[in-house]
Amino acid sequence: xxxxxxxxxxVAAGGPQPLPSLVSTRKLRSQxxxxxxxxxxxxGFLILLLAMCFLxxxxxxxxxxxxxxxxxxxxxPFSPGHLLGxxxxxxxxFSQIVYGGRVAFEISVAVTLIGxxxxxxxxxxxxxxxxxxxxxxxxxxxxxxxxxxxVLALAIAEGLxxxxxxxxxxxxxxxxxxxxxxxxxxxxVVRELPFMVAARLAGTRRWRVIxxxxxxxxxxxxxxxxxxxLGIVIIIEGALDFLGYGIxxxxxxxxxxxxNGQQIMTARxxxxxxxxxxxxxxxxxxxMLGDAxxxxxxxx
Amino acid sequence: xxxxxxxxxxxxVGFAVGGRELRAVDSISFSxxxxxxxxxxxxxxxxxxxxxxxxxxxxPAGTAITGSARLRGSELIGLSDSEMRKHRGSDMAMxxxxxxxxxxxxxxxxxxxxxxxxxxxKVSKREAQTQAVELLRLVRIPAAERxxxxxxxxxxxxMRQRVMIAMALACRPKLLIADEATTALDVTTQAQxxxxxxxxxxxxxxxxxxxxHDLGLAASYADEVIVMYAGKIVEQAPAAALFGRxxxxxxxxxxxxxxxxxxxxxxxxxxxxxxxxRPPDMTALPVGCSFAPRCGSAADDCVAKSPAxxxxxxxxxxxxxxxxxxxxxx
Amino acid sequence: MALVQQIxxxxxxxxxxxxRRLAGSPALRLVGRRLLAAIPVLLGVxxxxxxxxxxxxxxxxxxxxxxxxxxxxxxxxxHQLGLDQPFFVQxxxxxxxxxxxxxxxxxxxxxxxxxxxxxxxxxxxxxxxALVVSLLLAIIVAVLAARKPNGIVDRTQLAISMLGLxxxxxxxxxxxIVIFAVKLQWFPVISGSVGDTPLSFLKAMTxxxxxxxxxxFAIYTRLLRGDLVxxxxxxxxxxxxxxxxxxxxxxLIRHALRNSxxxxxxxxxxxxxxxxxxxxxxxxxxxxxxxxxxxxxxxSNRDVPLIEGIVLVFALMTVLGNLLADLMYAVLDPRIxxxxxTT
Numbered sequence: 001x002x003x004x005x006x007x008x009x010x011v012a013a014g015g016p017q018p019l020p021s022l023v024s025t026r027k028l029r030s031q032x033x034x035x036x037x038x039x040x041x042x043x044g045f046l047i048l049l050l051a052m053c054f055l056x057x058x059x060x061x062x063x064x065x066x067x068x069x070x071x072x073x074x075x076x077p078f079s080p081g082h083l084l085g086x087x088x089x090x091x092x093x094f095s096q097i098v099y100g101g102r103v104a105f106e107i108s109v110a111v112t113l114i115g116x117x118x119x120x121x122x123x124x125x126x127x128x129x130x131x132x133x134x135x136x137x138x139x140x141x142x143x144x145x146x147x148x149x150x151v152l153a154l155a156i157a158e159g160l161x162x163x164x165x166x167x168x169x170x171x172x173x174x175x176x177x178x179x180x181x182x183x184x185x186x187x188x189v190v191r192e193l194p195f196m197v198a199a200r201l202a203g204t205r206r207w208r209v210i211x212x213x214x215x216x217x218x219x220x221x222x223x224x225x226x227x228x229x230l231g232i233v234i235i236i237e238g239a240l241d242f243l244g245y246g247i248x249x250x251x252x253x254x255x256x257x258x259x260n261g262q263q264i265m266t267a268r269x270x271x272x273x274x275x276x277x278x279x280x281x282x283x284x285x286x287x288m289l290g291d292a293x294x295x296x297x298x299x300x
Numbered sequence: 301x302x303x304x305x306x307x308x309x310x311x312x313v314g315f316a317v318g319g320r321e322l323r324a325v326d327s328i329s330f331s332x333x334x335x336x337x338x339x340x341x342x343x344x345x346x347x348x349x350x351x352x353x354x355x356x357x358x359x360p361a362g363t364a365i366t367g368s369a370r371l372r373g374s375e376l377i378g379l380s381d382s383e384m385r386k387h388r389g390s391d392m393a394m395x396x397x398x399x400x401x402x403x404x405x406x407x408x409x410x411x412x413x414x415x416x417x418x419x420x421x422k423v424s425k426r427e428a429q430t431q432a433v434e435l436l437r438l439v440r441i442p443a444a445e446r447x448x449x450x451x452x453x454x455x456x457x458x459m460r461q462r463v464m465i466a467m468a469l470a471c472r473p474k475l476l477i478a479d480e481a482t483t484a485l486d487v488t489t490q491a492q493x494x495x496x497x498x499x500x501x502x503x504x505x506x507x508x509x510x511x512x513h514d515l516g517l518a519a520s521y522a523d524e525v526i527v528m529y530a531g532k533i534v535e536q537a538p539a540a541a542l543f544g545r546x547x548x549x550x551x552x553x554x555x556x557x558x559x560x561x562x563x564x565x566x567x568x569x570x571x572x573x574x575x576x577x578r579p580p581d582m583t584a585l586p587v588g589c590s591f592a593p594r595c596g597s598a599a600d601d602c603v604a605k606s607p608a609x610x611x612x613x614x615x616x617x618x619x620x621x622x623x624x625x626x627x628x629x630x
Numbered sequence: 631m632a633l634v635q636q637i638x639x640x641x642x643x644x645x646x647x648x649x650r651r652l653a654g655s656p657a658l659r660l661v662g663r664r665l666l667a668a669i670p671v672l673l674g675v676x677x678x679x680x681x682x683x684x685x686x687x688x689x690x691x692x693x694x695x696x697x698x699x700x701x702x703x704x705x706x707x708x709h710q711l712g713l714d715q716p717f718f719v720q721x722x723x724x725x726x727x728x729x730x731x732x733x734x735x736x737x738x739x740x741x742x743x744x745x746x747x748x749x750x751x752x753x754x755x756x757x758x759x760a761l762v763v764s765l766l767l768a769i770i771v772a773v774l775a776a777r778k779p780n781g782i783v784d785r786t787q788l789a790i791s792m793l794g795l796x797x798x799x800x801x802x803x804x805x806x807i808v809i810f811a812v813k814l815q816w817f818p819v820i821s822g823s824v825g826d827t828p829l830s831f832l833k834a835m836t837x838x839x840x841x842x843x844x845x846x847f848a849i850y851t852r853l854l855r856g857d858l859v860x861x862x863x864x865x866x867x868x869x870x871x872x873x874x875x876x877x878x879x880x881x882l883i884r885h886a887l888r889n890s891x892x893x894x895x896x897x898x899x900x901x902x903x904x905x906x907x908x909x910x911x912x913x914x915x916x917x918x919x920x921x922x923x924x925x926x927x928x929x930s931n932r933d934v935p936l937i938e939g940i941v942l943v944f945a946l947m948t949v950l951g952n953l954l955a956d957l958m959y960a961v962l963d964p965r966i967x968x969x970x971x972t973t
Contacts, residue, residue, distance in 0.1 A: 143674035146948045150907040151941060154929045155682050235798040239911055242800050243926065258801060262915075269808040276801035283796035358872055360863075381878070389875030396873075401866040404885050406964055415884075416874040451964040467874060 039292035042285040049282060053101035063092040065099040065252035074268070087257075087271055088264055096252040097278055103253050104282070107164065108233040111171040112226050118172075119179025120222065126180070127187025128210060138184070141177045149174035149236065157245035167246050171233055182225055186218035193217075220297035227290035231283040238279060254279050303373075304331040305507045306355070306392075306475055311367035311377070313347070313354045320583045324350040326531040327367070332507050332524075334474065337498075339510045339522035339539075341557070345579045347531040348511045352477050356394055357384040371475065390420040393468035397480040399460035403452040409463045410436075410448030416470035435466040438503075439496060458489035462496065469500065476501075477509045482517075494521060515557045519543040527554045530580045530590035533609055537616035550616070550623035553591045589621070597622055661957055668949040675945040676938055677721060683934050684717035724938060733942070734935035742939040745924060750943065753909060753920030759835050760843035765898065768850035769887075775851075776858035777882060787851055794848025799908045803841040803915045810837060838916040842908050846901070853897055857890040858882065892959060899955030903948025 056062070063082065070090045077085040083094040126137035153170035160166050190196060191214070199209050240246030241255025249256060254275040261271030313325040325347040332338050342348045353359050355369045355376060369376045371391055376384070396402040404412060413432040417423065423431070429448070436444035439462040452460055461481065468476055478497060482490040498521065501508050510522060518525045518539065525542055527535040535542075535551040542549050549555050556575045566572075577594035586592065588603040595602065601621050609619040727734050733742035775784040811817045817837050862868055862882065871881045906922075913922035921940050928936040 139670060139674075142671050143678065146671055146675050146903060146945050147678055148906040148941060148944055150910055151679065151925065151929065151937070152682060154926070158929060158932065159683075231796060236907065238798055239800055239907065243911070243914070255800075258804060262804065265804065265808060266812050269812065272801075272804045272808065276798070276805060279798055279801050280793070280796055283798070284792055287792060287796050356873060358869060385875045385877060387875075388873055394873045396866060396870060398866060402870045404867040404871070404889070406888055407885070408964075415871075415876060419875050419877075453965045464870070467870070470874075 035292070035295065038288065039296065042288035042292065045281070045285045046289065049101065049285070050105065053098050053105065057095075057098060062095040062098060065091065065095040066250040067091065077270075084274060085270075087260060088268070091252075093257075093271070093274060096257055097254070097275065099252040100254040100257060100275070101278070101282075103164065103247055103251070104234050104237060107168055107171070107237050108230045110168050111175050111233045111237075112229050114168070114172045115175030115179040115229065116222065116226055119176040120183045122176070123180040123183030123185075124187050124210060124214060124218075127184040128191060128206075128214060134184075137180075141180045141184070144173070144177035145181065150239070153236070153240055154243070154245050157240065162245055162248040164247055167237060167240060170240075171236060174236070175229065175233065178229065179222070179226075183218060183222060186221050187214055190214055190217045220293075224290045224294040224297065227286050227293065231286040231290075234279070234283060234286075305334045305336075305372060306332040306509075307368070307370045308351075308355065309368040309370075311351060311354060311369060312365070313350050313359065314364045316362065317583055322582045323585075324531055324582065325354065328526075328528070328531075328533045330526055330533070330536065332475070332509060334507055335501070335505050337501065337508045337510065337521060337523045338526065339512065339518035339524070340526045340528060341512055341515055341518050342528035343513055343579055345530075345582060346528040348528050349479055351528075352394070352479060352509065352511060356388055356392065356477070357381065358388075358394075386420075389416055389468075389473075390471040391473055392475040392477065393471075393473040394477045394479060395461070395464045395468050395481045398484045399457060399464050400452070400484070402464060403460060405452055407451075408449055409452055409455070410450075413448075413463070413467050413470060416467045420471050431470070432466075435470060436463070438469065438500070439463070439466045441466075457485050458492060461485060461489075461493055465493075465496065465500070469504065472504055473506065475507045475509070477511065479511045480513070481510075483512070483514075515554075516561055527551065527557070529553050530582065530585060532590065532619065533617075534591070534620070535618045536609070537618075541613070541616045548624070550612070550618040551620045552595045552597055552622070552624065554618075555624045556596075589619075661953070664953055664956060668953070671949060672942070672945055676725075676942055679938055679941045680717055680721045680724070680934070683932065683937065684720070720934075724935065728942070733939040742935050745936060746921060746939055746943065749919055749921045749924055752918060753913070753922055755831070756835055756838055756842070756913070756918060756920060757905065757909065760839040760846065761898065763839065764843035764847035765850060765894075768847050768854055769894075771847075772851050772854035772858060773882060773887060775855045776862065776886070777878070779859050784855070787855065791848040791852045794844045795852070797845060799841050799845065800911050800915060802844060803837070803912055806837050806840055807915075834918070838912045838918055841912050841915075842905065845908075849901070850894060850897065854890055854894050857893050858886050861886040861889060892963060895958040895962075896955040899951040899953070899958070902951030902954075903944070906944045 073086060073088055073090040077083065077093075079085060082092050084097070085093050087093055087096070122137055122141070126134045126141070149171070152173055153167070156166050156170040196209070196213055199213055237246060238253070238255035238258070241253040242259045244256075244259065246255060247253045257275040258272055261268070261273075261275070265272050308331065309329050310327050311325055311329070312323070312327055315322045315324060328347070328351060330338070340348045340352070350359070354363075354365050357376065357379065359365065365377055367377060371387060374387075376387065403409065410429065410432050413435055414425070414428040417428045417431055418425075421428075433444045433448055436447055441447055441459060441462050447455070447459075452463070455463065464481075476497075481497070482493050485493060494517070497508060500506065510517060512518065519542075522539045524538050525536070526533055535549070535554045542554070549558055553575075556573070559573045560575060562572060575594060580586070580590055580593070586603070587606070588601075589595070589598070589606055592598040592602040599622060605621075607619045607621050609617050611617045612623075724734055731743075733746065735741055771783070771787050775781075775787045778784060817833055865886075868881060868885060871885050872878075876884075906925075909920070910922035910925050912918070913920045914926055917923070921943065924936065925940045927933075928940065
């Protein structure tokens with residue numbers, strides 16, 4: 001608790017007296033602790049999740065996420081051999097979560113990396129060079145962003161047939177312009193900083209300026225944004241799976257789990273709820289991590 | 301003996317900065333008589349603004365304030381915010397430095413003035429509007445009726461400051477604190493605003509506290525002067541005792557400030573005696589006199605022990621081990 | 631906002647009098663320019679849609695007639711629908727149709743205009759419901775939270791907003807259905823038609839509006855609360871208001887909130903375009919008869935005219951949303967509306 005606002009303490013004549021303790025070291029330590037927790041709890045959770053999805057199957061043999069024994073349908077959680085039970089066709093739920101998680105991470109990381117790489121290229125070019133280059137590139141970015149990502153993704157899946165690669169392609173078409181806009185904005189801000197102007201005036205070659213000055217300064221913002229982006233891509237990818245245009249069945253994915261669970265929702269709501277919850281806490285962890293990093297790196 | 305309007309006694313203000321305490325104001329005491337003008341002079345960080353904001357109750361929560369400040373006998377320090385609000389804007393008011401930022405850009409100035417009125421008095425909207433227009437006339441803004449409906453950005457800097465003054469005077473306060481009220485204005489406008497303040501002071505029989513870094517301002521307009529440094533009062537005297545033909549400035553810091561004012565009579569191309577060094581780090585003040593690191597005449601006892609503020613001459617207090625000797629300012 | 635700076639750089643309006651000022655103001659002129667700049671975007675988006683659907687291997691006629699149809703019948707239908715012409719030509723046909731107000735005919739034989747006319751209002755109602763409620767709630771919660779930063783309300787709001795930001799609309803939809811439609815039976819599971827009475831509207835639309843609105847609420851609340859707290863702590867005019875003796879609630883609402891509304895409205899406008907995906911999915915899950923659902927059926931039928939029509943509508947919404955954001959500044963911010971007059 002902070003010291004009371006006004007503390008009436010008549011100071012008797014004779015010597016200065018210390019002011020009431022303003023901020024205890026305890027409060028400061030708890031503030032610092034809070035900040036550390038906000039970073040490491042989501043980070044730790046994500047690490048655990050990644051371990052679960054990628055490492056667990058290597059250690060323990062999981063039942064197939066795609067083929068199920070109809071006899072074992074609708075088993076309850078914690079029954080032998082099925083940690084979270086089975087769905088209505090007998091496929092193990094836990095392994096669907098695990099393998100679905102794999103897919104979610106693979107796709108979202110791939111899409112985000114592509115978006116960061118290509119999008120940053122476009123964005124930095126537009127923001128740094130300005131002029132007609134910026135005008136043209138911005139117009140292109142505007143069009144791409146105004147274009148509904150879903151339509152594109154669905155069209156590609158419809159036309160080329162559903163596959164993991166096509167999903168990555170489609171979502172990259174959405175992720176690139178978004179990163180482009182973000183990096184362009186960040187570059188514009190950095191460009192006007194005094195040291196940047198000084199570097200340009202000193203005649204430093206432009207690509208050098210970009211690599212040594214622009215990039216390091218926009219990186220924190222771009223990186224913390226990409227965590228947010230990861231979450232968004234996971235959600236959109238799930239949407240594609242849910243609609244049936246994403247990973248082709250019978251592959252496991254969280255979105256298709258939700259779609260399958262929809263039919264039996266009234267009787268067995270957990271088939272919808274379990275993948276939804278995993279989806280939720282994964283994205284929450286990513287967002288919290290992004291926030292914590294932004295706090296630590298002092299980005300706006 | 302007239303009862304003083306404002307009596308401040310051993311006021312102390314501290315903030316928490318990075319786990320350490322910043323003693324912004326360290327035990328200052330002064331009083332202001334009704335209708336008088338007090339000037340508080342100091343650099344940035346000297347504590348002049350913080351002390352007045354403490355009196356007004358405008359410091360953020362979590363600030364430790366001790367001591368006493370009595371306005372017409374009622375104690376202000378220790379009041380709850382709702383009690384404080386009865387005084388703020390009605391008995392005592394404040395005008396701030398940058399009128400461009402101190403006025404809400406999306407509100408008509410007339411409404412900002414009527415807000416000052418209706419917060420403290422129960423009057424109809426129409427009545428408040430009439431009073432507001434009157435106030436605009438009082439601060440010599442031409443075409444007051446029209447100006448009522450305008451926005452701050454449509455006015456010049458000087459006009460905006462007049463609006464700030466009008467807002468402050470809405471309830472005819474007995475004490476007006478002007479915190480660097482003219483610093484952000486150009487020289488001509490400065491003089492106009494100061495003239496206005498003095499006229500209004502006469503008309504409304506108001507006490508005025510001028511906060512500034514400009515010693516010249518104090519010399520021209522103040523009855524009594526307080527010089528602050530590093531949160532303490534280092535010299536305190538009636539203006540006549542400091543300036544003018546019989547005046548003598550004692551404390552080294554005040555002397556340095558005075559010498560740093562450029563005058564027309566100075567020989568051409570002579571170096572201006574500025575005060576060297578930088579303002580002190582308030583979280584790590586030296587043991588002895590706070591000004592010693594920058595003082596040209598610092599001696600061993602200055603560094604070792606902090607001088608107390610003592611009334612060495614009638615009405616004239618200073619805190620210095622080796623004050624200037626009867627220096628008359630040039 | 632770029633528009634704001636451009637207007638301020640260009641200086642104030644010349645004439646006195648608000649009516650004349652507005653007409654000759656730099657605000658309107660720039661808005662007009664923005665509208666013109668939006669046209670290439672609209673053209674680009676619709677052209678791109680055509681391009682995508684025509685370069686990807688697909689066969690609309692085949693989809694309609696089924697896999698067992700004879701190649702002759704497929705070719706005939708393709709010719710009838712004009713699908714065997716190069717897509718530049720098709721686009722040109724479509725475009726000229728649009729300029730005459732005719733959005734073409736869907737491959738199912740219905741007029742796209744008619745489809746939109748019946749289904750667009752439903753989507754607009756759904757969006758309006760979601761937006762209005764989430765905005766109102768966001769304002770209330772943000773103000774309560776900003777009153778005491780890091781207090782109980784603030785920290786609760788932080789947690790709820792985090793959930794809202796991270797929730798996938800379809801997952802959220804099912805959670806809502808399970809809780810409110812299945813267990814509590816307050817709402818029907820399937821919306822079907824909207825009905826005529828306000829009550830039937832609410833029954834049908836509330837859950838879908840929540841699914842769309844909860845993430846929006848999270849975004850708005852976060853933004854507004856941050857802006858309010860920033861103002862209360864940093865702005866000088868807040869200190870002035872306090873110095874006048876104005877009570878804290880009034881300072882927050884009358885001074886800080888007033889200024890924060892600009893940022894909020896801007897974000898609402900900019901956000902409009904991103905709602906396409908959410909709308910489409912939510913309408914499908916709740917079977918709301920709006921254009922979102924039409925879009926998805928259109929895609930599975932490769933119904934290009936229908937898709938184009940809907941894409942055009944959504945792109946228009948994006949553009950208008952951006953424009954609205956800029957317009958809010960131009961019209962509401964007195965610094966721009968009244969320019970600066972000399973004294």
